[in-house]
Amino acid sequence: MKRLPLRLLAAALAALVAVPTLAPPVRAELYIDVRRGNFQPIPIAIADFGGDGEMAPKLAGIIAANLSRSGYFQVLDRGRFPENPSFNAAPNFGAWKGTGAQGLVVGRVTRDASGRLRAEFRLWDLMAGQQIVGQQYGTDANSWRRVAHIISDAVFSKITGVGGFFDTRIAFVDETGPKERRRKRLAVMDQDGANVRYLTPGDSAVVSPRYSPATQDIAYMSQPEGRQPRVSVINLETGARRVVGDFNDMTSSPRFSPDGRRLLIALQDGGNTNIHVMDLASKGTTRLTNSGAIDTSPSYSPDGSQIVFESDRGGKQQIYVMGADGSGQRRISFGDGSYSQPAWSPRGDLIAFTKQRPGGFAIGVMRPDGSNERLLAEGFHFEGPTWAPNGQYIVAFQDPGGQSGGKLRMIDVTGRVNIALPTPSFASDPTWSPLLGGGRAGQ
Amino acid sequence: MTTMPNARRAALKLVTAASLALSIAACSSTPDQLAGGAGGSGGNRYGAGGYGAGGAGGPATPGSARDFAVNVGDRVFFESDSSDLTSTAVATLDRQAQWLQRYSSHSFVVEGHADERGTREYNYSLGARRAQTVRDYLASRGVPSSRIRTVSYGKERPVAVCNDISCWSQNRRAVTALEGGNS
DSSP states (O other): OOOOSOOOOOOOSOSSEEEOOOSOOOOSSOOOOTTSSOOOOEEEEEOOOEEOTTHHHHHHHHHHHHHHHTTSEEEOOGGGOSSOOOTTSOOOHHHHHTTOOOEEEEEEEEEOTTOOEEEEEEEEETTTTEEEEEEEEEEOGGGHHHHHHHHHHHHHHHHHSSOOOSSOEEEEEEEESOGGGOEEEEEEEETTSOSOEEOSOSSEEEEEEEEOTTSSEEEEEEEETTSOOEEEEEETTTOOEEEOSOOSSOEEEEEEOTTSSEEEEEEEETTEEEEEEEETTTOOEEEOOOOSSBEEEEEEOTTSSEEEEEEOTTSSOEEEEEETTSOSOEEOOOSSSEEEEEEEOTTSSOEEEEEEETTEEEEEEEOTTSOSOEEEEEESSEEEEEEOTTSSEEEEEEOOOTTOOOEEEEEETTSOOEEEOOOSSEEEEEEEOOOTTTTOTTO | OOOOOHHHHHHHHHHHHHGGGOOHHHHTTSHHHHHHHHHSSHHHHHTTTTOOSSOTTSOOOTTSHHHIIIIIISEEEOOTTOOOOOHHHHHHHHHHHHHHHHSTTOOEEEEEEOOSSSOHHHHHHHHHHHHHHHHHHHHHTTOOGGGEEEEEEETSOOSSOSSSHHHHHHHSEEEEEEOSSOO
16 A cells, blocks of 8 residues: 555644544445444444554553443454554554454554654444544643543544544542531543543532533532532533622523523522523523423533423423423323433433433433433433433443442443443533533534 | 330320410429430430530439439431421420520521432431421410521431431431520
């Protein structure tokens, strides 16, 4: 192979920049439709990267772990490789046929004198005998894990047709200590559990975190000892925390609008709770519900035109949809049991929820009109669904009860994935960030 | 938690109806048993919610936080997903109202709690609703609402931890905790 369709990039100051290949998009055989559940995971080989001896094996390892954890790929054991593929030459397609692998990822990573990383990769369709994507990224050395996640996203989205989700973080409530007086801190980690950071010191109990769409802020409920919980916002770069608004009573259950300019909050009014929207620039607040009940857990549709929320106005918790101005409130959940914590998928096609029945809890999805309800995971206690930015995966937390505590689990909308996500201690109330790169990878 | 015999329930209703006419002295002869029935000796085991000026374990000096917790009963319990006051709760709150009017220098906080069989955000609102119900009732019995603060803990502060109703029923509660004044 002489000239491979990989364009080099003169990365300047941008932290992470990708230039896609100029090769025409190919979607021959290396493709699975993951919107239905009846597919087999794609066998794929992830070769060790060439170049920097320290970084190269780490990158390949993270990519392999990501793709394997997604449930949609079967990563080929290295011992079954028929060759040690090179970055700058086409693989021996005939030799790979016997392995069953349909895709092959090869790559190279180098560090320049200033420590900057340059990472390149190619995804080969082993059946069609052609490269289907090749990209290069430049970044500072501290972001090496992100490079692996961005490459994972590019591979994932090229083969599934669904957007990536590996270059993301998950914020959650870290819980330690006895259940009667548990310390609850806001924490954040990469979606694979790496790079855990604690964002609050534990002086106030923190619950219900929600990422802003620009990934710079997290809104959450904060409760100092003996005081009402208040919705607060932390800036992830500066660490600055501030209480949102100036209300006498409890504020709870925040959620940003898709454009990040507004914040939905639930505001206590005597024995009732109503949903309000605050314009974050002007601080002007508008009441959206007034039903003499508990209306809470609001979530915007991805276009910002509608809001899904829960209310016990009919006697027990059910899911309702309304216009973003509060108009046209209508119930959409009608199955047995009660429904709560609705979360509108970033893809717009589904609403995830928590369901409670006498036998236990479940995480499920339904269409925005309430039809096609499907339960994806069940347990003694299961709550708090949050969507991956691609609308394909959900993280929620499961709690066996007693002195034990919550642990995060990742579920997919087909119901075939249900795996634990590692956290240092008990963990609850996950909130999944958008793609950190703003969605460049995997489009 | 023990169930109260029907005869005592009936008696409680009478006490409730006549509560305004009862003297403190007359009241103080029954509460030891009542507190045990309603709270599983809550005052002894769990303290006054962490705010008691006298603190649990101190002497039950008349007018002290311990007096309130042990001899009056500092907490009421709710049915699942409900903020309605039971007849037992009404009786307890009537005694609380009398005590709080007699020892009028106390300000206090009503803490609303939910059990763990619910989702987090809803349980915060449910705890707030329970605390508000208690606040409104005490105000209706003559306790100035300016002395009453409310706070919800949702399901975050259980007093009993296990996986069955014996614990959940103790956790669905509103606790009246003294936080200031002479005691």
